C-alpha cells in the first residue's frame with residue numbers, strides 16, 4: 481500500500497491532479513491518496529469551483545498561504561508543508577506543473593528525504609525571466625522521478641545532465657481531464673448566457689506578468705484586440721491579477737470602449753471548456769490552453785515570444801505570435817481565413833496518462 485500526497489496550489493494544478501487521485505481511488509488496495517492544497521489560489525472562482533467541476537475530493541489538508549511576494553509565498557508553503565510531511569510520512573509526494581507551490585513542496589520533500597515525483601517535467605521556455613521556468617528547472621533537478629508529457633521534455637532533461645533512469649515519458653495528464661469532461665461540458669449554459677453562437681467568437685486569456693504588469697506591452701495587446709474585435713467578438717474571462725493591473729495602469733476606460741471585447745469573471749473548468757471548445761479562435765498567454773486547443777483542433781495564438789510546449793506548434797494548432805500589434809492582428813486574420821484542419825493525435829495525449837503514472841509509482 482502506497483500513501484501518496486498529491487499537492488495542488490494554483491488553478492492550473494487542479495485538472496492535472498484530479499485524474500491521478502481518481503485513478504488511485506480506483507486502486508484503493510494499492511494506493512492511499514491524500515490531497516494537500518497550499519492555498520496559493522483561494523478565490524472560489526480560482527479554486528473551489530474546480531473541485532466540484534473535476535470531482536476532485538476536498539483537500540485533506542489546506543495550508544492557506546494566499547498571495548504574497550514570490551519569496552514570502554514560497555517560504556510560507558515550505559513552512560506549512562513541512563509538519564504535514566513529518567506527520568503523514570507518505571511513500572511519495574506528487575507535485576505538478578510549474579507554480580511556486582510545486583517547487584516549494586518539492587524542496588521540503590528532498591530535505592526530509594521523502595520521495596517526490598514531478599508531473600509535467602522537462603518543459604522549458606528557455607526564458608529565465610519567467611518565474612515558472614525557474615520553478616521547472618529547480619523542481620526537475622531535485623525530484624526523484626520525472627514524468628514527462630512529450631519526447632522533447634525528455635531531451636531537455638537529458639541535456640541538463642539528468643539521468644534517464646529518473647525520467648518516464650507518460651503523456652499529458654491534463655488531457656485525461658479534457659477527455660473525461662468534454663461531453664459533460666456540453667451541458668454548460670455559458671454560451672447561451674453570453675448569447676454566443678459556435679465559431680462566431682474568439683476567447684482571450686491573459687495573466688502572465690510580462691504581459692499584464694507592463695503597461696507598454698498591455699497597451700500593444702489592447703491595440704491588437706481593438707482591431708480583431710471589430711471583426712470577431714472576443715470573450716475575455718479576466719484573471720484577478722489582470723483585473724488588478726487594468727485598474728492600476730488606468731486602462732479601465734480604454735478596455736470598456738472596445739465594443740467587441742467582453743470582460744467576464746474567471747470561469748470554472750466546465751464552463752471554460754464549453755466556451756473555448758466553441759470558439760473560432762483562442763488568444764492566450766497560458767501554457768495549458770495551448771495544449772487543450774491543440775487537442776481539440778481550435779486555432780490558438782500565443783501572445784508570448786516563446787513556449788515551453790513546442791509540440792503544440794509542430795503538431796497542434798498553436799502559433800507563437802509575441803506581442804507586436806501587427807503580428808497579432810495579421811496572425812488572427814490569417815487564422816480566420818483558414819479552413820479547419822484535421823486534428824493530429826499527439827502521442828500519449830490519450831486520456832490514460834494517470835494510469836501510466838500509477839504504474840511507474842507502484
Ligand code: UD1
Pocket residue numbers: 490491492520521522523526527547548578579580581611612687719720721724
Ligand atoms: C500563478 C502561477 C502561474 C499560473 C497562474 C495561473 C506562479 C509563480 N505563478 O500565477 O504559473 O499560470 O497562477 O492562474 O506560481 N489572486 C486573487 N485570487 C486568487 C489568486 C490570486 O485575487 O485566488 C490575485 C492576487 O492579487 C495575487 C495575484 O492574483 O497577488 C497573482 O496571484 P499569484 O498566485 O501570485 O500568481 P498568478 O499570476 O495567479
